[in-house]
Amino acid sequence: MASRKATVVGSGPNGLAAAVRLAQAGLEVTVHEEAATVGGGCRTAELTLPGFRHDVCAAVLPLARRSPAFAGLDVEWIDPPAPAAHALLKAQARFGAGAVLGPNVSLTSSVPIIDVTGSEPVEHRGYVPPRAIVIPGTRPKAFPAGTYHLACALIVGWRSEATELKVSLNEALREHGLG
Numbered sequence: 001m002a003s004r005k006a007t008v009v010g011s012g013p014n015g016l017a018a019a020v021r022l023a024q025a026g027l028e029v030t031v032h033e034e035a036a037t038v039g040g041g042c043r044t045a046e047l048t049l050p051g052f053r054h055d056v057c058a059a060v061l062p063l064a065r066r067s068p069a070f071a072g073l074d075v076e077w078i079d080p081p082a083p084a085a086h087a088l089l090k091a092q093a094r095f096g097a098g099a100v101l102g103p104n105v106s107l108t109s110s111v112p113i114i115d116v117t118g119s120e121p122v123e124h125r126g127y128v129p130p131r132a133i134v135i136p137g138t139r140p141k142a143f144p145a146g147t148y149h150l151a152c153a154l155i156v157g158w159r160s161e162a163t164e165l166k167v168s169l170n171e172a173l174r175e176h177g178l179g
């Protein structure tokens, strides 16, 4: 018996998920893609400078790991050591140019951002200074029931001129024992 065939137009995440599902069901699948590379809105491309790879569309995919579409597939998940970094070399009101946030940093206007690189702590609120390298931290706070540790953010280093001159963000974090 001739095998059943399916044609999928478009190799974005939905097209690829459909293609995989159809192939798993035993169909012979052909995927047509008009762009030069597969992936649709989940592609990565050098949009600015050579070697600097950007998300073309989707950048944050928090539910992907739990998606049934990926269950059982041999997929390698890649978590960036720096989930966020300022890409523009221009001073911003709340997030200084060239600053880097390490994984799991949670910032709100009330979370203290404490610079621990000098002999005394320097505290900022709602503002990350330019070129700061920020990691999550905790600080003790006394309550009637005892002392508990609340979240804060720690500035543990500063991106150097050399780093800012396009050395990778991963290197900036590794210099400080992260990533």
Ligand SMILES: Cc1cc2nc3c(=O)[nH]c(=O)nc-3n(C[C@H](O)[C@H](O)[C@H](O)COP(=O)(O)OP(=O)(O)OC[C@H]3O[C@@H](n4cnc5c(N)ncnc54)[C@H](O)[C@@H]3O)c2cc1C
Pocket (backbone or CB within 6 Å): 009, 010, 011, 012, 013, 014, 015, 016, 032, 033, 034, 035, 038, 039, 040, 041, 042, 056, 057, 058, 059, 060, 061
């Ligand atoms: C700027 C932006 C940011 C986004 N950020 C996020 C995010 O952070 N998190 C998130 O979950 N989602 C995000 N999204 C949404 C996410 O990218 C889309 O939901 C997802 O890509 C849709 O997948 P898809 O397969 O349906 O379509 P697409 O990813 O658009 O893929 C469609 C594919 O079909 C191809 N195609 C179209 N017509 C034809 C044709 N006639 N012949 C051959 N090929 C064809 C296209 O070239 C493309 O490759 C973002 C979208 C945009 C635009």
